[in-house]
Amino acid sequence: MSSEAESRFHMVDVSQITSRPVQDMLRTDLRTDDGVRIEAVYEPSTASVTDPAAGTAVVVAHGFTGSADRPALRRAVAAFRDRASVVSFSFRGHGGSGGRSTVGDREVLDLSAAVRWARELGHARVVTVGFSMGGSVVLRHAAVERDAAARADAVAAVSAPARWYYRGTPSMRRVHWVVTRPLGRVVGRVGLGTRIHNRDWDPVPLSPVEAVPLIAPTPLLIVHGDRDPYFPVDHPRMLAAAAERAGAPAELWLERGMGHAENAADDELLGRLGNWLARP
Template sequence: MVDVSSLTSVHDRDARRAMLRTDDGVRIEAVYEPSTASVTDTAVVVAHGFTGSVDRPALRRAALALREHAHVVSFSFRGHGGSGGRSTVGDREVLDLAAAVRWARELGHTRVATVGFSMGGSVVLRHAALERGTGAHTDAVAAVSAPARWYYRGTPSMRRVHWVVTRPVGRLVGRYGLGTRIDRRDWDPVPLSPVEAVPLIAPTPLLVVHGDRDPYFPLDHPRSLVAAAPEGTAELWLERGMGHAENAAGEELLARLGGWLARP
């Protein structure tokens, strides 16, 4: 469901905002930006990382770069930015992504690809596995700086994330310091992990991108994701000198990502 008075055609060159409603009733803010490319039908839906939002500079920069290759839908996950609800840190966020993909299709795009960063990377992987054969399916998926498994605490950066998510004081820091409202409830049941989702994605094209200086997830995470895919169905780009997620994605990488996502 889209809370807008009217939806113009995809040939209208003006960007627009909307409030989407997920299957569990959460209102999600989203932005549609037509491509600057001369001819393309592909829409790319961009999923940000934990504590991000549709208006954060890093996501705006990524959306601008991707517009050179495809139409772009960006949005704020639940508990982030102007969206409602509380963050479940990768669980019910699949419903947010599904709402954004449906909106892209309602705007007339027959080919929709997804790209996610960090937490958003885990979400696009699970979405690609769980929404196959539905009206919210993706035609290609790219996960950047994504974890392979849940509850990872092997780096100082991830131990800080777990403190923010699991401790009452941490959630206050998340809300007032990071602008992220976090659900205090534990997962029940524990959702399908990214590495468990990967075998279910094929034959949808899959790209895994990871930096060799990622301070959150070491290289065994992207390698595990690609190893879980049926042979020949996933690509791995290991980026030299890259850190973590959309903040570390340079212009050259974003251009390559846009080309990969937009190719028929």
């Protein structure tokens, strides 16, 4: 899957911004630096505030094969809206967005476009939360993004991998089959609604565990279930250890009985996560 140098990820052009007032739900298309159209949704906080744009905006990054309109992501958005305004979007190759998925590589550009849009809408504090593939994206985005308008003020990664090419579980071996085999990509497109790029990464992007030491001093939260069928608990522990070695320890929540990503996050966890994201 094609990648450019990490230093180029800060160049994003947000286009087609609707002029409707921010008190209403907004749906629009964003345009990334590499020209991909990304569908995005803005929903103001349901908390009792005079000006929703004055508070925090949470930008939510879904997992592989997800989208802005999938029920599990909509449930997370609803929980976060009790505490902050929310921007959700579909990564390239997912949902109504254009392009093809690069499974976490150029998706950093998609996230930058969404963060920039939240700031265009008036939010001075913008935070990111990502699930699974989205978790790896928010970590790399926080490490490499240098444009102040597109940077996050806090980062939470839920069920994120620590390293690339992991095949240690049956679930991840199935994911690799979908991503790397022609027939698998057909299954991804037809059965999972996800259009996957057919090229290998070149060069291989910065891995999540390599990205974590570069995130400080931005606050970082790592959330992982102890029954995750994709990535066992050595992944979040590796991420937390990398932060510790960098002198900026991350908060680590190991959730008892939790499975994987947004599908496994219950209402109690989403409430705690929303509180962490919304706190100044």
